[in-house]
Amino acid sequence: MAIVIELSFYRSDRPMSVKKQFGSFDELLESSELPVLVDFYAPWCGPCQLMTGILDKVSEKMKDKVQIVKINTDNYPDLASQYKVYALPTLVLFKDGAPVDRVEGVIQADQLCDRIAIHA
Template sequence: MAVKQQFKSFADLIQNSEIPVLVDFYANWCGPCQMMAGILEQVNAQIKGKVKIVKIDTERYPQLASDYSIHALPTLVLFKQGQPTDRIEGVLAVEQLVQRLRANL
């Protein structure tokens, strides 16, 4: 399950993770973001333990959205050792997303 979590610092979250972190930048009013939530649950089930999925509400953390130039929602950003290594804008099918992630893990 994707985790909605409070954190001291986003930098800590992405740098101190032993596995890559996939960040789902979303907003509650965004229809495609709701679709993405279900897709991410299925993706998580398929690649459990290989990637940590974290949801960031761009309404609550506008500075983070700005820092990573998030203009379209949903936008997924994959971080490895604190660095963004892949970015996906819009909704992808479960299989496409799993493939894309596996290529980057």
């Protein structure tokens, strides 16, 4: 199943995001040379909106260490089920295509950076 993913990154000290299509979620994970932090969210989720600014800070601080990806669970419920996403937001860190860390709920940028650094 093709999947359209929002990729977040920093260019010239400002956050950017682009939408890119992949043949599958596994293709996305395999195509990244960096660990991939997946933000499972929904547009109607208030705490998910809080994570946007936090993820911008993480992206800026760790731009060469992690690729941040946002997945709208309303559009991809099967993917959310596959990774047992029952609460939003849920952040899953993948390294070499496998999940290595997980956070449910809002987390501060510094704490998230520390968790990512363990696997970067």
